Amino acid sequence: KNEVEQSPQNLTAQEGEFITINCSYSVGISALHWLQQHPGGGIVSLFMLSSGKKKHGRLIATINIQEKHSSLHITASHPRDSAVYICAVRTPLAYSGGGADGLTFGKGTHLIIQP
């Protein structure tokens, strides 16, 4: 089973700061997702990565397949970025040992951006 570790668990920063959230996983994957969950519970997909780097607005996501590591960066952070950021991976069944073929989630990073 894939083990997904995120760091930090909690992060409080000032508006405008550059934010980095890290994710590592233990076995090979076919895709990695970065998700955002707001206090109401709704989950929004930010990125899906299988290699390289993606950028959307102030958000940048990178993945290093060899090192089994991904990072999510937020530039010029804003209080509206405050949310839980979750890393999730899809593991091919050959690596996962069977099971139900869904995503495996990290515990999430609770981000608070103070004005």
Next chain:
Amino acid sequence: SAVISQKPSRDICQRGTSLTIQCQVDSQVTMMFWYRQQPGQSLTLIATANQGSEATYESGFVIDKFPISRPNLTFSTLTVSNMSPEDSSIYLCSVDLYEAFFGQGTRLTVV
């Protein structure tokens, strides 16, 4: 992309009863996923629901407790049966269309 309508959004139920959660997707999808998020925890996969076949359950989850229906390519239900307070969680359905899309979640409290 996909838009998923999930209902109910929340419910408070008596122990021993059952609750059925519905998810409607605005496009046809092969697989739908059901997840549970216990208080303060991350999401855990319950099962994968394929149209025309029985759901595949993750270790620790069984069909008698969490029966799933998938009558067509746009709809699925998850039932939480014989509920106990330990079942109090957020339940979410999801589809994976390159990106992952989630329903709004059902916040279940069992008293």
